[in-house]
Amino acid sequence: MERTTSSYTAGHEPGGALRRFESAGADPREAATTYSDAYGGGSLRVRAASGDFAYRYAYIGDERVTLRTSECSGVLSGDVLHLQEYVVGWFRRGGGTLDLRPVTRRGSDTSDPLLLPAERRFSLEFEPHRQNLIHFAPEFLEKVATEQHAGPLQPISFDYAAPADPSMLDRWRTAVGEATQAIARVGAGPLVRLAAELDLARVLLRLFPWRAWDVPESIRTPAAWRTRVALDYLHHHAHDPIAPADAAEAAGIHTRTLQQATRRHFGMSPSTYLRNIRLDRVHRELTERDPGSATVAEIGRDWGFGNLGRFAASYSARFGERPKDTLRR
Missing domain, CATH: 1.10.10.60 (Homeodomain-like)
Known part of the structure; x- marks a missing residue:
């Protein structure tokens, strides 16, 4: 069995350290540990689907926003107990289901982005897939949200049963592309990176309905x-x-x-x-x-x-x- 490899690096730049992480290998148990950590704990399992198993989970970003990629040739399933970041994901290949009790959301490589619920329990079952995700730090997104609700810093309550606003999908894809360039490109600079992250956060808050409350x-x-x-x-x-x-x-x-x-x-x-x-x-x-x-x-x-x-x-x-x-x- 191939040994799993993991690496983590943190650069030091004005405006926040740029962090990189990657874990890859052929052991379903190590994959389950990686995914459980990535989803803030819980009891996630990985089962090889057929043939040789392989996975890769990587991210790059700073303390405000991280861009993530998940590639898994097996089935990822289990409970996420208490995800503390705001997370949106979409499938590039394969698909999966979020069980939000009682609402079920299905994603595929032809579907719109899905929000993963924060601070509530949910279950997931992802088929062999390639998925992109964006994690927003709570304080960062909540600060951006005050531009719209004009109140104090408060947790954001997304309506997880609601689909993405179709009129905002093109704007979302553009913002994702610009943020990817600003975050992943060497030498982009902290001001360019922050501007792209702010734009991405503002578009997210127009993509899905939400409320901020105490x-x-x-x-x-x-x-x-x-x-x-x-x-x-x-x-x-x-x-x-x-x-x-x-x-x-x-x-x-x-x-x-x-x-x-x-x-x-x-x-x-x-x-x-x-x-x-x-x-x-x-x-x-x-x-x-x-x-x-x-x-x-x-x-x-x-x-x-x-x-x-x-x-x-x-x-x-x-x-x-x-x-x-x-x-x-």
């Missing part, structure tokens, strides 16, 4: 991933006619379990939590809309508040002013 540290753990999934669902679907039971179902838990979790972490019921999300969306619209063409009643009804008296009281209790005063500012 996620408590207590539910950013492997043990609380189902609670996180349920709350992400409420944030992504607050504009839809949903109930807490729908969020619980999306996370694979009982509604009573979700009730206990929101009371423990936030001191309120899931219904109150959802109402507060909608109040926050109303507040944002009131600050952005033209008071000459928008009305409080219209915006309130759009977010499910049919009783304007109760709505005004809830809004005032949360924001310390009347909704009409927010609209006038």
Whole structure:
């Protein structure tokens, strides 16, 4: 059996060290260890499909963004427990499935990019493949996201059930090509590299729908991933006619379990939590809309508040002013 070889180098440049890593060989067990490490831990397995087995996993990048390549002639499968980086990948050959419980996403060499879920458990099964991936450091992508949501640094909640925006795919491919040149080309320089990484991050945030919200540290753990999934669902679907039971179902838990979790972490019921999300969306619209063409009643009804008296009281209790005063500012 051929021995697996691994190498890691880190260059020292202004603006961040450029890192390179490669692991390759013919031992499925060593491949499984490499992939488990690359996906932040978990229990990944590699099974030789037929004939001679070989794999190669490599990346190049810095502390903000790494460009990665995976080539594996076997089947890669198992659970990813708590991926902490933001990762997008696409297949150049072969394909595979992400089981997001209850949503399943399928990728192939003819399909669009796929997001790999961060800070939640999921399963994967990849056929023999060649795949490209891009890993974004959490703080870097979250800082770029503040350009759009204008709030403090917060975790990004992508809607992993949503496909990529078709209108952004060409722009994404262009950004990937430019970032590859800036990161992989010798002598590109740290300023060129950062500019390409910023552009890549900005395009990613237009490629998939997302929300940024203040996620408590207590539910950013492997043990609380189902609670996180349920709350992400409420944030992504607050504009839809949903109930807490729908969020619980999306996370694979009982509604009573979700009730206990929101009371423990936030001191309120899931219904109150959802109402507060909608109040926050109303507040944002009131600050952005033209008071000459928008009305409080219209915006309130759009977010499910049919009783304007109760709505005004809830809004005032949360924001310390009347909704009409927010609209006038």
